[in-house]
Amino acid sequence: MNKHALLSASGAAKWLNCTPSARLEEKIPNRTSNYAREGTLAHTLAELTVNYWLNNISEMDFENQKDELVASEEGQEFFNMEMQEYINDYAKLITDKVKAAKEVCEDTFAELEVKVDFSKWVPDGFGTSDCVIVSDKILEIIDLKYGKGHRVEAAGNLQMRLYALGALEYYGQLYDIEKIRMTIFQPRLSGVQSSDEITVKELLKWAEEVVRPKAKEAFEGKGEFAPSEEICKFCRAKEECRARYDYNLNIFDESPDPLLITPDEAAAVLTKAGDMRGWLDDLEDLVYSALMKGEKVNGYKIVEGRSNRAFADExxxxxxxxxxxxxxxxxxxxxxxxxxxxxxxxxxxxxxxxxxxxIIKPKGKPKLVPESDKRPEMQINEAVIAAFDEN
Ligand code: SF4
Structure with a gap:
């Protein structure tokens, strides 16, 4: 088995929506970020902690293995008390779920870091599910997301559905499963958890009608590019992709005609340009990396940035x-x-x-966001206007 599947579960939103992206990404080297390294450490700690909480390992084994983890390069860099607290919240979630399920079905069991194989629908498709709980007629997939950048919803989540398919493929042969519950837990976002359920019948229908044909196209590098703000930012080809370039440059073709535009017209452009800000940063990264490699780029050069004076020896x-x-x-x-x-x-x-x-939390300044943003709309009244006018 390769370490990284071409059509991975975590990249499903990309290759199911923009099918040629998977083969295009192959041309771009994979860079490991510090976020990814921190996430890997958190997941290793999570597996260890949950195993301890479920009494699969002794306290001594837990402490010894944790000491080793903390002493590792990643541990030295990213481990802190806050991380252990978050992971304890995750361990509590799993143990509570197992306990509740055991009250209904005493044969309930949980497995951690489960390799799931969904290659029946997706060529070479496999992944690792953080936790699978098998109970009477119901299989639950739990995914720990350690990032705090953005909230991920379980409803209709493509990654979770692929994990569900892989888990069903294995456990479905041994147990009578009718329904699958998919739960995403994000401890650093105030312990947000969201769940979705799907019947086995619905899941298999989706696998046959949507996943199988799209996965075939993606594997063959065929289909239409589908640039969008949500998808491109997670794509390795985001800097060089010509489809994204064309999409963003053509965005302003429909210019509003009056001499003065209205706020509604401005909002329409902002919505269309959602990806522009991130794209400009990506372009800057591309030009910067080329120059740093000694290549020539028309109109740009690298200069020494400003630096601050410092003591040579305190x-x-x-x-x-x-x-x-x-x-x-x-x-x-x-x-x-x-x-x-x-x-x-x-x-x-x-x-x-x-x-x-x-600890106090002052009121945040009014902020412009698209209507789709999950936060409730701020009530603008005279007091709010006065409070923020003063600043
Ligand atoms: S950058 Fe966007 S459009 Fe281009 S391949 Fe990736 S996901 Fe598709």
Whole structure:
């Protein structure tokens, strides 16, 4: 088995919507980000912690393996108390679910980091599901998303459905399963969890009618490119893709005709240009990387950026200032670390408990977002206008 499937479950939103993307991405080297490294560490810790919470391993084994993990390169870089707290929330979610399911069916069991194979519908399609709970007639797939960038909904989630197919392919042969529940847990987004359910019949219908034909096209690199803000940002070809380039450059063809445009017309352009901001950053990255490799790019060059002066050796600075007659106490300042840093170092719950009423959250400034944004609309009244006019 390859480490990365061409048509992966996590990339399903891309290749099911923009079928030629998978073969195009093959031409672009895969870069590992720090977010991905942090996510991998969190998932390894999650597997270990849940195994301990489910009594699959002893406390000593848990502590020893955790010490090893924390001492690893990723552990040194990304582990903190906050991470363990978030993972404990995930472990609680799993153990609560297993306990509740056992009350109905005592044969319920959970498996972690399950390799799921959905190659019956998707050429070479496989992935790893964080947790599968098998109970009476119901199979639950749980996915831990450690990122805090954006909320991911389980409803209609293509990645979860492919995991469900792979899990059904295996467990469906051994157990009588009628329904599949898919749950996404995002501990860093205030423990958001969302679930969706699908019957086995509906899932298999979707697999035959949608997945199989689209996967064939994607595997063969055929079909239409479908650039969009939601999909392109997760694509490895996002910088070089010509379809995205054409789509973004053609976006302003339908110019409104009056001399002065209305807010509605401006909003229509903003909606269409949703991908433009990210795309311009991607283009900048592309030109920057080419120049850094020594290639020539018309109209651009690399210059030395601004830099700030710094002390070459702090202990020698202190010595020199003291020798010049300045008191050591005057050379240092005492500064409180930020709330975010405290939560990382000491754990979110611990800090919340100690500081209780000492944490305030001022009202956010009015912000323009598309209507599809999940947040409730802010009521604009005179008090709001006055409050933000002063600033
Ligand atoms: S950048 Fe967008 S349009 Fe281009 S291949 Fe990727 S997903 Fe498709």
């Amino acid at each position: 202990s020698k600075v202190v010595k020199a200032m003291k020798k010049a007659g300045y008191k050591e106490a005057l050379l240092y300042e005492k500064k409180l670390i930020t709330l975010t840093q405290m939560e990382k170092d000491f754990g979110k719950k611990e800090v919340a408990e100690i500081l209780k009423d000492l």
